[in-house]
Amino acid sequence: MAKKSVKSKNSGAKAEAEQVGDPEEAKFGETTDSEEIDKAFEEAMKGEAMGDEVAENEEDDVDIDVTATIEASGGHVDVDGLTVKDIPGVGPSVAKKLIDSGFKNIRAIATLPPRTLMQESGIGDKTAEKIVKAAQELCKMEFTTADVVFEKRKNLGRIVMSSNALNEMLGGGVETGAITELVGEFRTGKTQIAHQCCINVQLPVDQGGLGGRALYVDSEGTFRPERLAKMAMAKGMDVKEALKNVIYARAYNSEHQINIMRQARKIIETQNVKLVVIDSLISHFRGEYFGLGSLGPRQQLLNMHLHQIMQLCDTYMIAAIVTNQVQAKPDVFFGNPIVPAGGNIIAHGSTYRVYLRKGKGDTRVAKVIDAPGLPESEAVFKITDKGIEDAET
Ligand SMILES: Nc1ncnc2c1ncn2[C@@H]1O[C@H](COP(=O)(O)OP(=O)(O)OP(=O)(O)O)[C@@H](O)[C@H]1O
Numbered sequence: 516m517a518k519k520s521v522k523s524k525n526s527g528a529k530a531e532a533e534q535v536g537d538p539e540e541a542k543f544g545e546t547t548d549s550e551e552i553d554k555a556f557e558e559a560m561k562g563e564a565m566g567d568e569v570a571e572n573e574e575d576d577v578d579i580d581v582t583a584t585i586e587a588s589g590g591h592v593d594v595d596g597l598t599v600k601d602i603p604g605v606g607p608s609v610a611k612k613l614i615d616s617g618f619k620n621i622r623a624i625a626t627l628p629p630r631t632l633m634q635e636s637g638i639g640d641k642t643a644e645k646i647v648k649a650a651q652e653l654c655k656m657e658f659t660t661a662d663v664v665f666e667k668r669k670n671l672g673r674i675v676m677s678s679n680a681l682n683e684m685l686g687g688g689v690e691t692g693a694i695t696e697l698v699g700e701f702r703t704g705k706t707q708i709a710h711q712c713c714i715n716v717q718l719p720v721d722q723g724g725l726g727g728r729a730l731y732v733d734s735e736g737t738f739r740p741e742r743l744a745k746m747a748m749a750k751g752m753d754v755k756e757a758l759k760n761v762i763y764a765r766a767y768n769s770e771h772q773i774n775i776m777r778q779a780r781k782i783i784e785t786q787n788v789k790l791v792v793i794d795s796l797i798s799h800f801r802g803e804y805f806g807l808g809s810l811g812p813r814q815q816l817l818n819m820h821l822h823q824i825m826q827l828c829d830t831y832m833i834a835a836i837v838t839n840q841v842q843a844k845p846d847v848f849f850g851n852p853i854v855p856a857g858g859n860i861i862a863h864g865s866t867y868r869v870y871l872r873k874g875k876g877d878t879r880v881a882k883v884i885d886a887p888g889l890p891e892s893e894a895v896f897k898i899t900d901k902g903i904e905d906a907e908t
């Protein structure tokens with residue numbers, strides 16, 4: 516079938532080649548017998564395939580000697596100043612493939628599984644392995660001591676949440692380098708908190724922001740720029756500027772959502788993005804994969820998606836807020852049958868887990884239900900026209 520269409524294409528090419536007098540095409544077109552044309556086509560395809568193989572092998576032969584770079588720097592490699600081009604042995608074609616697919620930053624490569632680097636950039640598997648290993652060596656991603664980690668954690672950026680109670684509960688606000696999950700029933704304030712953080716991340720550091728932009732991935736169609744405008748106005752910000760600083764993408768299905776996160780890397784690198792919001796993380800996955808039989812593939816994909824997000828948080832030291840729905844567990848007879856959706860995958864994948872529920876009157880109650888180093892505690896807040904506020908002001 517494919518051959519047939521190629522044949523007719525070739526005969527067309529022959530006529531055209533004869534007209535314009537292209538010697539190469541005319542030579543190929545000299546064969547009149549259809550079997551010969553087929554043979555010639557197969558030969559030509561073989562040649563092309565072999566060419567590909569050679570190119571791939573050449574690429575796989577990249578010779579990476581990281582020691583040279585470390586020695587040249589006197590042992591103090593400026594990783595932030597390095598790009599993939601600076602890895603010795605990485606030629607221009609491999610470097611171009613990496614840069615074109617968004618991998619400029621060495622830290623981004625160092626924290627990626629080689630298989631993902633291979634899939635996303637189109638380089639060979641052996642090359643991917645070598646490059647990831649070299650990037651890890653350059654970033655000195657091996658052992659360290661607790662005091663060094665302590666110093667690093669002291670300098671972690673945080674985004675305030677416009678409520679002292681919420682900030683206190685989360686140890687100062689939404690942490691960078693981590694995934695904060697907001698989980699709760701409908702109308703408990705997940706989307707409102709996410710919107711508020713898109714405004715607050717823009718504040719200067721001394722006012723509790725990160726002086727950066729937000730990237731909002733909306734899977735439920737509940738993103739409201741007019742709500743952002745009100746929140747920005749309440750903070751005395753230039754509203755137009757504030758809206759420009761929120762980069763928006765609507766995710767139409769789970770695969771699209773995963774793809775958006777792939778593309779997010781380039782945007783984060785170049786657009787000063789400090790916060791990524793995914794509202795909601797799970798709704799497409801829940802909608803598309805239902806029934807016991809599809810639970811495995813769904814959880815696998817969700818796990819991969821969470822790893823994508825975490826890798827971006829780690830690499831660029833940005834914050835991520837994901838929202839999650841709840842589900843009723845039919846087998847719970849005592850206690851609360853309402854549990855976060857997504858099972859263990861989301862429970863383990865998110866760093867901070869905040870459970871939201873409705874409180875007295877128009878208040879909302881947030882509770883930290885899983886957080887490394889934070890006690891389980893509650894905070895009461897309210898949602899007003901200005902955004903998120905303390906319940907008692
Ligand atoms: N302008 C406003 N003034 C006061 N309260 C508001 C305003 N806009 C929204 N709210 C409050 O926020 C609630 C909706 O919260 P939000 O959209 O964050 O819920 P959610 O947890 O994301 O729910 P879902 O699971 O349905 O997405 C509304 O029910 C309302 O109480």
Ligand SMILES: [Mg+2]
Pocket residue numbers: 705706707737794
């Ligand atoms: Mg919502």
